[in-house]
Amino acid sequence: MSVNLDLIQLGILSAQALALALLVISLFAARRWLGIAPLCMSLAVLQQAQALTGHGGGVAGLPVSPGAAVFFTASLFAVLLIYIREDGREAGKLALGLAVANAVSALVMVVVGFQPGQPGALLVEGPGAGEALGNARFLLVSGALLLLGSLLMVAVYRRLDGVVRSPFLRASAALVGVLALDAVLFAGLLMRQVPGLGWALGVTILAKLVLALFFAATLAVYLRLAGRVEPAVASDRLAGRALTHLSYREKFELARRELRRDALTGLYNRGYFDEYFPDAMARAELEERPISLLLVDLDHFKSVNDRFGHAAGDAALRAVADALLGHLRPTDRIFRYGGEEFAVVLPDTGPQDARRVAERVRAMLDMPASAAVPAALSATIGVASAPEDGLTPDALFAAADARLYQGKREGRNRVVDANPPSPSNPAVVLSIEQARRARRLQPC
C-alpha cells in the first residue's frame, strides 16, 4: 500500500499547521483584552473541522486524514500553552470544555442525522444518517483522547520541570509521547477494519512526530519572545509594573524562584539548601556517584563592617558571590548559608577533586582591597565528601562544619578536608558498603 501524498498536499498541511499555531498564539496573546473565550470557542469550532477532515476521508492510503492530526495537535498545543503561561486548572478547563463541546456536537449530529428531510436536517446539509453517525463517533472519541492526552501531556511536562531546562525539549517530549499514544489508541478504536493497519499506523506516528516537533518549536519561540516582553523574573525596577501584567502562573513561578534566592547576593538561600542538599545526596547515592560539600566562611568579616560600614560589607559579600558564580561549574550549586558563610555542593565530585576546587576557591577569595571590596578578604573552607565522610546530609554537613572550625582554629585562610582521606582504612570502606546495603533494604 502506498500513500498518495504529493508536495502540494504537504504544502497545504504545513500551511495549515502554521496558520493554526499562529491563530492559537494570537488569540492566547490577546486574552488580556478579549479574555480566554475567543480561543476556547475557536478551538471548539475547529473540532468540527477535525471531525470532517478525519472522518470524511483524506489522503488515499491513510485511514485518517493528516489534516485532522494537525487540528488535534493544535488543540493540545493550546492546552500546553495555557498550562505553561497560566496554570493547570485553566488548561484542564479548556481540555474538558472541548470534550464536552464535542459530546454536545455528537449528540446534535445523531439527532439531526436520524431525521433526514426534517427541518433540523438543515444543520448537517448533505451527509446522511450514516455519515452523521460516523462524525459523531469521531467527535466523541477525539474529545476523549484530547482530554486523556492533555492530562498525560501536562504530567510529562511537569515531571521534566527542573530535570530538562529547555522548554523545547520538554514540550517535544510531552507532545511526542502523547501523540504516539494517541495514534496507537486511535488505531485500536477506529482503524481496526482498515487493511494494512500496521503500515498506516507507522506513517501516522511519523507524521505526528513531525507535528509535535513543529508545535514544540513554535511554543519555544513564543515563550522566548513573550519572556522578553514580560520577563518571567522581573527586575526590582520593573517588578511593580510587570507583576500587574503577569498571569497567576507567572507570578507563582516568580515567587517560587524568589523564595529560593538570597536578596543581597542573588545566590540560592539557606531554605533552598535544606531542600536541595538531601535530594542531591539521595540522587548521588542512587546513582552511586560521589558528591562533595564545601563550607566557605569569610575570615574576620566583622572587621570589614566595623571599619568600613555595613554597606561596604554588603558590597564585599556581593563581590564574593559573583566570584564564586564565575569560578564554579554550572552544575555546582552555590548557597549563601548564613551571614558570611557559603555552602557549595559539587555533584559528581570525589574528595581529591573537591580539595582541588576548594583550593581554587580559597585562592580566588584571597583578595586584596579593591574598588569592589574595601578590605583584603580571605576564607576558610571545610570539605566533606560522600560516601567517604558519611551517607546522610547531616553527617556530611557535620564533617564539613567540623573541618571549617578546625581551619579557623589553625589560623584561617586554609582548606581542611579529611587528611588522610577517610576511606584509606579498609574498615571504613566496608562500613560504607554495609550502610548502603542496610539503607537499600529499608522499607520506603
Ligand SMILES: Nc1nc2c(ncn2[C@@H]2O[C@H](COP(=O)(O)OP(=O)(O)OP(=O)(O)O)[C@@H](O)[C@H]2O)c(=O)[nH]1
Ligand atoms: N555587611 C553585612 N555583614 C553581614 C551580613 N551578614 C552577616 N554579616 C556580618 O558578618 C560578621 C560575622 O562575624 P563573625 O561571625 O564574628 O565572624 P568573622 O568576623 O568573619 O570571624 P571568623 O569567621 O571567626 O573569621 C558579623 O559582623 C555580621 O554582622 C550581611 O548581610 N551584610
